[in-house]
Amino acid sequence: MPQAAATAADEIVTPRQGEVLDAVLALLLEGRDGLTMTAVARRASCSKETLYKWFGDRDGLLTATVRWQASKVRAGNWDRQRLDADALAESLEAFAANWLTVISSKTSVALNRVAVAHAASGRSDLGRIVLENGRFAIGERLKPLLEAAREAGLIGFDDTETAFRTFFGLVGRDVQVRLLLGDAMVPSKAEIAADAARATRQFLTLFGAGRSAPRTRSN
Amino acid sequence: MPQAAATAADEIVTPRQGEVLDAVLALLLEGRDGLTMTAVARRASCSKETLYKWFGDRDGLLTATVRWQASKVRAGNWDRQRLDADALAESLEAFAANWLTVISSKTSVALNRVAVAHAASGRSDLGRIVLENGRFAIGERLKPLLEAAREAGLIGFDDTETAFRTFFGLVGRDVQVRLLLGDAMVPSKAEIAADAARATRQFLTLFGAGRSAPRTRSN
DNA sequence: CGATTGGTGTACCGTACGGTACGGTTCGGC
DNA sequence: GCCGAACCGTACCGTACGGTACACCAATCG
The missing domain is CATH 1.10.357.10 (Tetracycline Repressor, domain 2)
Structure with missing residues (x-):
């Protein structure tokens, strides 16, 4: 099992993980493609190791972020x-x-x-x-x-x-x-x-x- | 003058340059983001140095490619x-x-x-x-x-x-x-x-x- | 024929970034 | 008070890639 982390659909996002994903979003709409793992870790005040532990890899982090954002805007x-x-x-x-x-x-x-x-x-x-x-x-x-x-x-x-x-x-x-x-x-x-x-x-x-x-x- | 190459609007594309730009297009729709300068050079059988001489930098090459393609599909x-x-x-x-x-x-x-x-x-x-x-x-x-x-x-x-x-x-x-x-x-x-x-x-x-x-x- | 020009191919450099390892710290459970 | 788990911060590694330097070659011109 390489990483069975947050890539499945049934994961629950802990508050702390939500903070991390918010950091990703913040970094993201700051533009300038500064979206590196190091930048995320620094912005979210967490370690890269935690990032990889929680989200597997960069794609996993991105995927979780998309889902996170989607979960926030169900409306209409x-x-x-x-x-x-x-x-x-x-x-x-x-x-x-x-x-x-x-x-x-x-x-x-x-x-x-x-x-x-x-x-x-x-x-x-x-x-x-x-x-x-x-x-x-x-x-x-x-x-x-x-x-x-x-x-x-x-x-x-x-x-x-x-x-x-x-x-x-x-x-x-x-x-x-x-x-x-x-x-x-x-x-x-x-x-x-x-x-x-x-x-x-x-x-x-x-x-x-x-x-x-x-x-x-x-x- | 850093590079006054093919980034201006009035440049003319020599046949050989056209070949290079076609190579970029080919590489591009081959997907898989294999669009590196080295790959372009290899595909077009030209040297990277020539690439930089003609197009300035990677962005210049991309820009020239977009214009090149646009010049081919004027229609309707x-x-x-x-x-x-x-x-x-x-x-x-x-x-x-x-x-x-x-x-x-x-x-x-x-x-x-x-x-x-x-x-x-x-x-x-x-x-x-x-x-x-x-x-x-x-x-x-x-x-x-x-x-x-x-x-x-x-x-x-x-x-x-x-x-x-x-x-x-x-x-x-x-x-x-x-x-x-x-x-x-x-x-x-x-x-x-x-x-x-x-x-x-x-x-x-x-x-x-x-x-x-x-x-x-x-x- | 020699020199210049313009190009190819390749080796090389610097750096940015994904990913990993590890020491240090905090905290909950016993 | 001790242990282990979770996590932070940072140093580190490997590599891919943009960009440059250079040796070599072909053609054109005088």
């Missing part, structure tokens, strides 16, 4: 009761705004960059883990809403996944790629709200049943 | 004459299909990954260059079409940029991020064609003037 479920057109639009907007806020956060950008770099070098599942806790997680959380709305006759579509992906595209557009590539286009709270509203309007225009939302023009 | 301008609804849809579909083909190519993915990793470590403009030759370049090439279509009364919008970004979102959706993160979801030619058609339909539904395209359902 919807109400469940009384789903009318207004409640649907509201929920969609909330989802969109939440998603935009997450992907434009420095933490998300930094973590995604690490995962992308990791995916480039082939080994390990960091990319998959980020995907599962990001893109796919929000998909799974949004789909019930979409399907409930379809049950309620508010929107129409054949394939939930396809509908979701359209919504995803309308919300995110070019934001994530631009941020990953270093474009400093972090949207303000107001812009996020406006974009969430626009994306929702457009989505309802495309998929709305019955009285279609007023044809949206431009933004 | 539109017809210009007789713009009716059908021609517009056709042009939009062509743009979309071309764009999807590009971003799902192994080369694009590899190059974008390098640029993202680069953007993470702060220094240098690799990310900006990729952005300019990708996302922004296609924007500038599509906008004239959108505006001509507006002149012709075929579609309506206030802000060209916003309209383009919506189209961009409808076309790309989650594809690029998923590919960057290692998701093996490379679309087939048929899927690309279908997605381009869908995105175009949806875009025209949202922005089309006059006889709106038939309300699209699902894909």
Whole structure:
């Protein structure tokens, strides 16, 4: 057994380990790729030996960090009761705004960059883990809403996944790629709200049943 | 003058230099981050000293490679004459299909990954260059079409940029991020064609003037 | 033919970083 | 008060890689 450390899914993170992972996050969004094991150890006031004991190796530490961050941002479920057109639009907007806020956060950008770099070098599942806790997680959380709305006759579509992906595209557009590539286009709270509203309007225009939302023009 | 090599925008690439840059590309989409200066030199059958003489340093080589690749894929301008609804849809579909083909190519993915990793470590403009030759370049090439279509009364919008970004979102959706993160979801030619058609339909539904395209359902 | 230029191949240097070893300290249990 | 476990700090090792120096070769030009 080389290292059966914190790479499994069932591990529990002790408070002290949480501190270490927070140090990784801090170091990470400090940018400048100063993310060396030595730097982490110093920042977290722990020894490298402990790092290796707890997390196995550098990849293990990164993986644990991604999971740690993911465990902190579970958010954005919807109400469940009384789903009318207004409640649907509201929920969609909330989802969109939440998603935009997450992907434009420095933490998300930094973590995604690490995962992308990791995916480039082939080994390990960091990319998959980020995907599962990001893109796919929000998909799974949004789909019930979409399907409930379809049950309620508010929107129409054949394939939930396809509908979701359209919504995803309308919300995110070019934001994530631009941020990953270093474009400093972090949207303000107001812009996020406006974009969430626009994306929702457009989505309802495309998929709305019955009285279609007023044809949206431009933004 | 430390190195006035191939980092400027006005440099011309000699055939031999092109061979070297092709070697970089080959090595790049071979993945496994084997992209070391020594590997490039060996692959291109040239000396490291020549590499440094021509491209300054590793970043210069990468930058030149990105530009080199960009210079090879300029594509997808539109017809210009007789713009009716059908021609517009056709042009939009062509743009979309071309764009999807590009971003799902192994080369694009590899190059974008390098640029993202680069953007993470702060220094240098690799990310900006990729952005300019990708996302922004296609924007500038599509906008004239959108505006001509507006002149012709075929579609309506206030802000060209916003309209383009919506189209961009409808076309790309989650594809690029998923590919960057290692998701093996490379679309087939048929899927690309279908997605381009869908995105175009949806875009025209949202922005089309006059006889709106038939309300699209699902894909 | 000799000299200059521009390139190849290889050996080399410095350093940064992942990973390990180890001495010293704190702390809980007996 | 002693023992062992856990952990900190630091020194250390090996290696990979960016960058440089140098010996050698081929071609071009006078």
